[in-house]
Amino acid sequence: MIPFVAFSIGRAWQGFWRNALMSLAATLTMVLMLTLLAGFFILQNVLLASLSFVEQKVEVVAYVQTTATDDQVQALVDRIKAMPETASVEYVTREQALEKFREAQQAQGREDLTKYLESNPLYGSVNVHLTHPQDLDAVTTALRDDPIVRNVLNIQALVDRVVTVTSIVRTAGLAMVAVVGVIVLFIIVNTIRLAVVARAEEIEIMRLVGASDAFIRWPFVFEGALVGLLGAVITLALLTAGAEPLSQAAVGFFNVLPLQLGSVGRDTAVLVFATGLGLGVLGSWVSVRTYLIR
Amino acid sequence: MTLTAAPSPPEAAASLLDRLTGRARAPRAERAVVVLHDVTKRYPNGKEALKDVDLVVPEGDFVFLVGPSGAGKSTLMKLLIRDELATKGVVVIDGADLARIPRRRVPKVRRKIGIVFQDFKLLPRKSVWENVAFALEVTGTPRRRIRPAVDSVLAVVGLTGQAQQLPTQLSGGEQQRTAIARALVHDPRIIIADEPTGNLDPVISWEIIQLLLRINELGVTILMATHDAEVVTALRKRVVALEDGRIIRDEMSAAYHRED
Numbered sequence: 001m002i003p004f005v006a007f008s009i010g011r012a013w014q015g016f017w018r019n020a021l022m023s024l025a026a027t028l029t030m031v032l033m034l035t036l037l038a039g040f041f042i043l044q045n046v047l048l049a050s051l052s053f054v055e056q057k058v059e060v061v062a063y064v065q066t067t068a069t070d071d072q073v074q075a076l077v078d079r080i081k082a083m084p085e086t087a088s089v090e091y092v093t094r095e096q097a098l099e100k101f102r103e104a105q106q107a108q109g110r111e112d113l114t115k116y117l118e119s120n121p122l123y124g125s126v127n128v129h130l131t132h133p134q135d136l137d138a139v140t141t142a143l144r145d146d147p148i149v150r151n152v153l154n155i156q157a158l159v160d161r162v163v164t165v166t167s168i169v170r171t172a173g174l175a176m177v178a179v180v181g182v183i184v185l186f187i188i189v190n191t192i193r194l195a196v197v198a199r200a201e202e203i204e205i206m207r208l209v210g211a212s213d214a215f216i217r218w219p220f221v222f223e224g225a226l227v228g229l230l231g232a233v234i235t236l237a238l239l240t241a242g243a244e245p246l247s248q249a250a251v252g253f254f255n256v257l258p259l260q261l262g263s264v265g266r267d268t269a270v271l272v273f274a275t276g277l278g279l280g281v282l283g284s285w286v287s288v289r290t291y292l293i294r
Numbered sequence: 295m296t297l298t299a300a301p302s303p304p305e306a307a308a309s310l311l312d313r314l315t316g317r318a319r320a321p322r323a324e325r326a327v328v329v330l331h332d333v334t335k336r337y338p339n340g341k342e343a344l345k346d347v348d349l350v351v352p353e354g355d356f357v358f359l360v361g362p363s364g365a366g367k368s369t370l371m372k373l374l375i376r377d378e379l380a381t382k383g384v385v386v387i388d389g390a391d392l393a394r395i396p397r398r399r400v401p402k403v404r405r406k407i408g409i410v411f412q413d414f415k416l417l418p419r420k421s422v423w424e425n426v427a428f429a430l431e432v433t434g435t436p437r438r439r440i441r442p443a444v445d446s447v448l449a450v451v452g453l454t455g456q457a458q459q460l461p462t463q464l465s466g467g468e469q470q471r472t473a474i475a476r477a478l479v480h481d482p483r484i485i486i487a488d489e490p491t492g493n494l495d496p497v498i499s500w501e502i503i504q505l506l507l508r509i510n511e512l513g514v515t516i517l518m519a520t521h522d523a524e525v526v527t528a529l530r531k532r533v534v535a536l537e538d539g540r541i542i543r544d545e546m547s548a549a550y551h552r553e554d
Contacts, residue, residue: 003436007431011431018419201415205429206428206432208409209404209409209428209429209480210404210429211401211432212398212401212433212434213397213398215432215433215434
């Protein structure tokens with residue numbers, strides 16, 4: 001077993017360097033394809049993060065009766081908070097609402113007219129952020145059913161639009177990654193196939209002198225794995241080198257949207273390695289199969 | 295007629311290398327190494343390349359396979375190395391029914407057959423020595439046994455001095471001798487040669503034939519397809535003539551053409 005593996009790896013290494021031009025072309029194709037795939041994968045993640053950011057902006061506002069006591073309001077807040085559909089719940093008192101109104105007016109450069117008011121005309125409100133905007137109904141109903149709630153702001157139309165847009169963009173993003181994935185698959189498998197076909201005569205001789213399938217197949221599989229791994233390493237090196245300047249360039253964009261992309265780097269590395277290795281091996285396996293004993 | 299060969303006689307156990315180097319005597323010809331019985335080969339496109347072929351080749355025989363192009367010589371050789379399977383009938387190589395052995399045993403049967411082609415089929419980037427060693431490497435032979443085996447077959451074909459040269463640096467005859475060395479290195483029972491002299495001039499052709507005759511004298515069965523009428527007629531060996539997929543003549547000590 002160990003001599004066989006050593007033989008296969010040795011032959012793979014030899015095969016790689018004896019056909020250096022072909023191998024380097026295959027590796028380069030692998031690098032380009034993996035970079036393309038990784039690029040789309042990262043883009044897709046940024047997109048998803050942006051979408052959930054947009055979705056979290058959806059806020060249900062329930063105005064509370066002026067007669068409600070603090071205990072009643074607190075009970076309502078606790079009840080809504082306990083619902084799985086809510087991300088966060090905030091109580092804005094009448095005074096805070098008025099303060100916000102004033103700030104908003106001032107920010108727009110308008111004259112503060114509230115000083116002419118005899119009393120605060122605003123209501124206190126319970127503002128709920130949803131985990132998923134689709135859950136609007138459940139939360140709205142729960143709010144409306146509470147006797148201290150005066151009315152709930154109707155944002156159904158807005159939510160519908162947000163949900164439509166985000167789901168279209170999500171599907172499109174996924175479809176894009178899938179299409180790129182298929183393209184990458186075919187190009188890599190085809191490139192490896194070319195490298196194998198270039199050695200068809202060698203394989204034929206191996207067959208004729210009585211080499212078993214394993215002795216024919218595994219050196220090529222290891223060679224494919226070598227191309228895949230080398231491609232993945234180069235791709236990740238390029239991505240790592242490019243990550244810093246790229247994120248610097250995009251810093252404005254990322255500041256506007258406080259995206260959470262913590263695990264993307266690791267996921268991309270895993271994706272690139274798995275795809276490189278997997279397609280290298282798969283490509284060799286299916287390409288050699290054509291030449292094995294019928 | 296028995297289709298399966300008798301068990302190996304004890305003297306056959308001596309390796310070819312021993313026999314070639316004079317350490318053991320050749321076994322007597324007494325058992326069939328190749329048996330085709332009622333063999334028909336029909337390709338998927340409907341063409342019948344072989345029809346009802348019967349052929350028995352005893353061990354140690356030297357057989358010329360003659361006939362026009364497209365008569366079925368190549369198909370016959372493909373059946374012998376199980377590159378193709380017979381549509382009908384039985385093909386037995388050294389006791390193994392090729393249609394019945396499992397796939398994983400096919401390489402073992404192929405190692406009993408050395409194959410020589412008109413176009414040599416050498417690997418251009420490997421030296422003579424490496425080309426011969428290649429046949430052993432890819433069949434999992436331990437390294438310590440490769441060196442002596444390759445050295446001795448190269449001595450047999452007379453290429454010891456050219457061992458480190460690349461095929462492109464060799465003459466056609468030397469290239470073919472390299473191919474014969476590669477075919478010999480597995481210590482085969484049979485050598486199948488498909489027009490081995492087809493690309494060589496007459497003098498070199500005779501050298502190759504002499505080499506094959508010498509290998510045959512050491513007990514290796516030889517099956518050689520050829521168009522070389524002069525060689526066939528001069529040697530007076532067994533001649534099997536194929537035409538349109540059928541054996542039309544099978545004579546001992548015969549000439550290239552029918553002589554009656």
